[in-house]
Amino acid sequence: xxxxxxxxxxxxxxxxxxxxxxxxxxxxxxxxxxxxxxxxxxxxxxxxxxxxxxxxxxxxxxxxxxxxxxxxxxxxxxxxxxxxxxxxxxxxxxxxxxxxxxxxxxxxxxxxxxxxxxxxxxxxxxxxxxxxxxxxxxxxx
Numbered sequence: 236x237x238x239x240x241x242x243x244x245x246x247x248x249x250x251x252x253x254x255x256x257x258x259x260x261x262x263x264x265x266x267x268x269x270x271x272x273x274x275x276x277x278x279x280x281x282x283x284x285x286x287x288x289x290x291x292x293x294x295x296x297x298x299x300x301x302x303x304x305x306x307x308x309x310x311x312x313x314x315x316x317x318x319x320x321x322x323x324x325x326x327x328x329x330x331x332x333x334x335x336x337x338x339x340x341x342x343x344x345x346x347x348x349x350x351x352x353x354x355x356x357x358x359x360x361x362x363x364x365x366x367x368x369x370x371x372x373x374x375x376x
Contacts, residue, residue, distance in 0.1 A: 241328065241348040244355060246363040248370045254317045254334050254341040260373050261320075261332075262286040267294060270372035273364040276300070288314050292322070326350070343369075 250257055260266045267282040271294055282294040290311045297304035309330075313321040320332040328348035335342040345366060349358055 242355060243346050244349050244359050244362065245344060245346045246359060246366050247342060247344040248363075248366045249337070249340050249342045250370045250373050251340050252373050252376075253339060254336045256376070257334065257341050257343070257373055258317050260376065261369065264294075266372070270369045271365060272296065272368060273361045285311075286314055286320070287311060290314070 260270070262284055264282040264284050267284065268279045271279040271282065276299050277296060278299055279294050279296050282292075284290075284292045284294075286292070288311055291308065292311070293306055293308035295304055295306050307324070309322045309324040311320065311322045312329075313319060317336070318334050320330075320334075322330050324330065328350060330345065330347040333342075333344045335344065343366065345362060347358075347362065349355055353361075
């Protein structure tokens with residue numbers, strides 16, 4: 236399937252916090268390792284992030300029982316502070332994350348190119364679970 240023919244999946248959440256604080260929680264490695272997992276039996280033991288256009292990111296996502304891990308990495312193609320992050324993953328798929336400032340809350344919308352291995356529902360559910368974890372983490376701070 237060609238890049239421009241890929242199915243796109245969108246997930247979103249409204250976080251009860253102003254955008255400025257969320258931007259830091261989203262982008263700093265010490266915070267990424269706290270919220271970046273889809274379920275309780277996974278975690279992110281390592282993260283690095285250079286959040287700027289042309290910057291790179293990498294995080295290791297791993298099963299807590301040690302049975303499996305993988306690196307999630309890519310390059311930022313467009314970063315507009317407190318509003319937009321676009322990046323290309325190592326496999327060439329694109330992602331767009333929009334932060335919509337709604338005053339005391341922020342709507343985060345993630346749209347990403349689907350991959351061909353897992354079902355659309357499984358991908359959507361996994362990305363939504365990570366976004367929901369971010370929302371919980373941010374609202375507890």
